[in-house]
Amino acid sequence: MEESERHYHHGDLHNEMIRVGLALIAEGGTKAVGLREVARRVDVSPSAAYRHFDSKADLLEEIRKRVLQDLFAHLEAALNKHQDEPVGDRIAIICRAYFRYAVENPTQFQAAVYEFPISDDRETVSERPLRILKEMAMQIHPPVDDPVQVSLAVWAAAHGPATLSTFGSLREMPLEKKWALLETTIDILLKGLGLSQTTRG
CATH class of the missing domain: 1.10.10 (Arc Repressor Mutant, subunit A)
Incomplete structure (x- = not known):
């Protein structure tokens, strides 16, 4: 040694x-x-x-995997507290949990989602949260035509404000306005899905 x-x-x-x-x-x-x-x-x-x-790519990939594991655990913990809530509320909860992780851990969030090489196991790494979102999408009534597309739309609704607010063009915006943007995005998403929230925040 x-x-x-x-x-x-x-x-x-x-x-x-x-x-x-x-x-x-x-x-x-x-x-x-x-x-x-x-x-x-x-x-x-x-x-x-x-x-x-x-290589550098191997190090970045290991960092990404660890951050994603931490992020997914954060999302699951948030959902586990609200298992009996209506699907609209749970969609809002997972969007807020994703956004909160990003703004509270901007370096880790950037490490997980920005400028990383695409690895052969990226689909496997992403399978866990997408499965959760798909299960929620399948609980929407009347049923949606494509639960996978809906699950991706939910992810995009959280990811867009999170990315803009952490290392995007809105990173200098006051935090309360960032949260307001997220809430507006959630409202638009739920309205498009024919859903609503019974509680907020």
Whole structure:
């Protein structure tokens, strides 16, 4: 083992590289991430870094997977508190939970959705939330023609305001106005689906 690696326990260097990768994304977006720069910041040799990740793309993909797992857990926790609510309320709840995660964790959100290479397992990674949204879409009455398209529309309704508000053209807008934009988007979505909310916020 190289001298510069001895202060890391097994697995710690891997996790530290992910942490530093997120810090670099916060500083300059995904373009700022490079294995040599990550190695320099964690004080190991480039060869040590390359033993954990074959390339920058591999590091970015691992960061993305971890952030998505955290995001999905956040969404499921929000929904689990409202399992018995009408479908319109649950659609609004998952949109708010997605948006809240984005504005409270902008670096992680950017890492998960922006400028990442498309990997072979992207469909698998996305399957869990889309399955939840599809199940909600199938509970709409009268039934919708295409539950998959509806589930994608729900995701887009949350993702649009979240992206614009975190690293898009509305990032400097006051937070309360960002939330107002989300609520307007939710209202338009639900109206188009023939749904309503019994509670708000």
